[in-house]
Amino acid sequence: MTRASDRCPGVFSTHRAADGRVARIRLPGGRLRPDQLDVLARLADDHGDGHLELTSRGNVQLRALPDEAVDDVAVAITAAELVPSADHDRTRNLVVSPLTGRIGGLADVRPVADALDASMSAHPVMPLLSGRFWFGLDDGRGDVLALRPDLVAIAVDDRFADLAIGGRPVGRRLQWAEVPEALMSVAAAFVDVADGAWRIADLEAGARVQVVEAATGFGSGRDVAGSPPTPDRTPLVGWFDQDSPRHNSDEGNGDGGSVLLGAVVPLGRIPARLARFVAAVDHPVVITPHREILLCDLTPGVADTVIRVLAPMGLIFDADSPWVxxxxxxxxxxxxxxxxxxxxxxxxxxxxxxxxxxxxxxxxxxxxxxxxxxxxxxxxxxxxxxxxxxxxxx
CATH class of the missing domain: 3.30.413.10 (Sulfite Reductase Hemoprotein, domain 1)
Structure with a gap:
């Protein structure tokens, strides 16, 4: 099949909408450092419509940018380490189980996400993918697989993962260390047969078989019998006690008793002023594919203060809110x-x-x-x- 190029915006290739330019900032795993959130909030205020727009892939958009501001915005976003290069801007699409390493799951897949992002940011096949092609890491609870990314590694435990292509397990069990190389190789096989297709689901049956065959050089074969994990779609909104700490050294205080707060905002649009207050909490932020905002690794005292200060400003911590x-x-x-x-x-x-x-x-x-x-x-x-x-x- 032959298909026109997708028009997914990026930082260096913005989309011209009726209200101005749209820049999409891709967040691998939805993760944002507080200083990065602050930069985006200030750009929204200085150049955009005063809001950060959350997307259904856990990314962030700036809207209503004037033509003359686009280059300055790209420079600021690059300086904040939110985009690796112009070539890899639109294809750095990676969704990760939002609670991984903090609450539940069969493995903490954040280190794998870092390794995969490094591969994605340097691999020559990435600029050849469409802006819609999607990678995923599921920590075993099924939440990422349910979103049907094109390529997903699903945790079996903290040593092994099963590979799914086009939303379906394909009978390959990988060691976690193999996952980045395996996903890049399968993505390269997709590019070879894509013929204009944007995603795995767009391929003809024969081409899809060739993509699956590219995975046979990794891991070991296994029986695909059995059902994939069924995700719990309880909204991640409210107060959640984190597990005993499994944080990376730069994420959290590592002393146990940590709290995760989940919130939403009306229509997934965060006013820039509110975003700056969220950044001022100075803890890791995760944006989920359901437009939830997770503030992580808080002490109970800080979490209580966050609710008392930010709820009146518009951050919604009530899971029963219609805005969920x-x-x-x-x-x-x-x-x-x-x-x-x-x-x-x-x-x-x-x-x-x-x-x-x-x-x-x-x-x-x-x-x-x-x-x-x-x-x-x-x-x-x-x-x-x-x-x-x-x-x-x-």
Whole structure:
């Protein structure tokens, strides 16, 4: 198949929207240092619309950038170590179990994420991938596999991982040390047969078989019988006690008794001032693919202070809030393709009916349905004749 190049924005290749340029900053594993969050908040205030926009892949976007600011923004983001190079900007797509190494899971996959990110940031195959191609590391709870990245290593324990391609286990068991090289090799095999395809799911059956065969040089074969892990999709919103510390030396205090706070903001848009206050807490931040904001490795006293100070500013720590299950694309006037100002309509709907939804509701301005969740949800889609409600089951 032959397909046009995808238009996924990056830092060096921004997208021109109706409200200005859009820069997408990819966060491997959703991880942000406090100083990096502060830089992004200041850029949003100085050059953008005053918000950080969270995406359904755990990334961050700056919107409404004027043309003349794009180069300065890219320089600042590069200086903050948020992008390795222009060549690897749009393809550094890596999702990691958000709680790994802190709460549950069969392995702490953060060291593997670091090694894989280093490989992704240097490997010559990466610039040849589309901006939609997605790598994943699942710590055994099934949360990443459920998102169906193109290539996923799923923890069996702290020594071994099973490989999934296109969302399906393929019968290869790898040592964790093999994972970065194995995923890069399979990605290279995808590039060889892609013929314009953006993702594994876009391949013809024969080409997909060739990609799977590229994995046979790694690990050992195994029986694929059995079901993959089923994830718990309880929102990561509220107060969570972390496990006994397994932190890296630069993450957390390592003295036990740590707390993780999870929060959301309306429509996944963090006001820059609030983002600067989150950065001032000076602890690791993780952005999840469900647009949750995790503040990690806190002492109970600090966690209590964070809630008392940041909740009145708009950070929502209530898992029953309707904002946990309400999202929207940018809509009009920011997107020229949109038939409606879906964000305003979504806010009005939540205010009219503030009870928590029993199912995720995603508002979109056109048939493209940007930012849609990967789980079952209700799609509220604007058309030229008004809104249409679709039930999406996955």
């Amino acid at each position: 299950t309400t999202t929207a694309c940018i809509g009009a006037p920011g997107c020229a393709k949109a038939f409606a100002d879906v964000r305003t309509d979504a806010v009005d709907a939540v205010h009219d009916d503030p009870l928590p939804a029993d199912r995720h509701r995603h508002w979109v301005g056109c048939d493209r349905a940007c930012g849609s969740p990967r789980e079952s949800h209700d799609l509220i889609r604007a058309t030229a004749d008004g809104y249409v409600h679709d039930s999406i089951d996955r």
